[in-house]
Amino acid sequence: MTALLPEGFRDALPPFADSEAAAEAAVLRVAASYGYERAAPPLAEFAEGLASRLKAGGLTDAVRFVDPISQQTLAIRPDLTAQIARIAATRMGHHPRPVRLSYAGEVLKLRGGQLAPARQRRQIGAELIGLDSVVAAQEIVGIAVEALSAAGAGGVSIDFTLPDLVEVLAGGPLPVAADRVAMLRDRLDAKDAGAVAAIAPDYLPLIEAAGPFATAMQRLRALDVAGALASRLDGLETIAAGIGGDVTLTLDPTERHGFEFQSWLGFSLFVSGAQREVGRGGTYTVVRDDGSEEAATGFSLYADALVAGAPRPERRRLFLPFGTPPGDGAALRAQGWVTVAALDADDTPGAQLATHIWQGGGVQPV
């Protein structure tokens, strides 16, 4: 009998588990206020189906098992976005576009990453299926920012990226052989100037074009003499202009990690106190059953990351001495108190982490 958990798994305990749940509820409340209704796909699906729904998305590192009923391989979802895409494309395929959906659920990976060893996380998000326009992205980015603030996060910053930038340039003004594009993208993502110079020296300035939004944007504009990026850059500037002034904006045009299936826009969300990004979003393409494609925009947040940097939440608990009439407790809870009733005569406010005690018909601090 062991109390140990497998590597990459954890128990969330009070009062932190309560904070994570409260942060999640706040995020979903904001999404709901913009018309994003809940969808809750199952933990497990046919592995083959789960993998096929996102263009360029793969089903790497999912936990799989053989279903004794269907004799097929099922996978536990490593990500919820593909399932939301499936629902929008199939069961809600007849709904007028755009479809707005929100969700919260566990995702599981067979292995954790080096930087992110967790194998289970709770993914919370909102997806707008049917549109990836600038206006659509404005709505999604705006909801993400408002959700972070509602969840109590401060010091929000957004790092934008242009996931298909290299493909656009390579297929236009700065040609690169098709078989070298993936390598170039990878080396740009790693900011490996030597390798980029060897593959396609024209792309070197992109490494320099990362940083504060306005500066990075200027450098990209200067690079884009042929105007191949003009619509993307105009769109990005419109989105940035719509974001409130207390959000820090940066731009890393060649960031690729985590944006493998995004199209023209990607963004990472940061908050003060959190060591890593707390979420991510962007535009992407959903594959429908008939093989046709549909644009989409969305974001995901992770409650654990969001709460990790927050101060330890304060408790307010009112101790009800043994024998307190039930009506007293009910009245106090109706006033908003968390009551903790002594269930035998030996129980104490200290044992129950109570901050207050119900005594002589009044609330006293402990």
Added chain:
Amino acid sequence: MTALLPEGFRDALPPFADSEAAAEAAVLRVAASYGYERAAPPLAEFAEGLASRLKAGGLTDAVRFVDPISQQTLAIRPDLTAQIARIAATRMGHHPRPVRLSYAGEVLKLRGGQLAPARQRRQIGAELIGLDSVVAAQEIVGIAVEALSAAGAGGVSIDFTLPDLVEVLAGGPLPVAADRVAMLRDRLDAKDAGAVAAIAPDYLPLIEAAGPFATAMQRLRALDVAGALASRLDGLETIAAGIGGDVTLTLDPTERHGFEFQSWLGFSLFVSGAQREVGRGGTYTVVRDDGSEEAATGFSLYADALVAGAPRPERRRLFLPFGTPPGDGAALRAQGWVTVAALDADDTPGAQLATHIWQGGGVQPV
């Protein structure tokens, strides 16, 4: 590429998924108001550890997979109670008793049952670890009833049972050979009078002792001439007396299915409109690391069952025509409206299932 899900799995879609989430939040809000703080154990654990924590609890029908990191077998939890017991016994082992914990999470089974084919459910509950007294059970039953009402359920009824009844009688006034007790329990649970008569005819009246609470209690009292059940029956009567008058109470003393690991008290929760029980609870025994045992009381609810019988929820959605100033939307959301913004000029209130439209500075019904 298939839209089909494996048998026993389902998508929850709007507006039902929203209802399930709202019911869950209501249940957890009630538990929190009684001092039950959240714990969130992981989806997967070492299979061996997960199985060992509940006395008489087994790990049947769990999804298992080999962990590539530890090379050990992990199991996806088929139930959350064992994990809460583990947390209370280990990481919160030093906390004064009782420990009050609440939770909500997915549970997964490799196979569904005949009556309950679902292989994934969302289990919501509250556990009081360290006590299984009548007062403890009163608190738990009271919270369960209040939670059902907060979740919008009507016509609540509670069916009590006495899970260890046969063991108590067989070890005392109505002796039965130890190797026949399990069979007797099983046949009593099935209300199989012929088989019960063949094994131990003294137990036949127990089959008749099921029904409305007061009548069933009278019959049990009449049976219990030796007084072996007196403390249990007194306790049950006290618990029943503390429950509000609009709850229907029944007693099925030999019901065993679903109460395999409960001790002296078990109960099933029903609400009008739901075809099956919506939850279950009782007293049980937790095994600590040093092999010592600890009493506990708790209940679990299933949001899907709770919501299944409810009427289709009504939507209230306010359509914001294309180009509505962002400040208007923010003000309307602050008033409590769910706004759905047109993201292009062609979008319509009908397409967005809107019930109202923002027009000329006022809210109009569609």
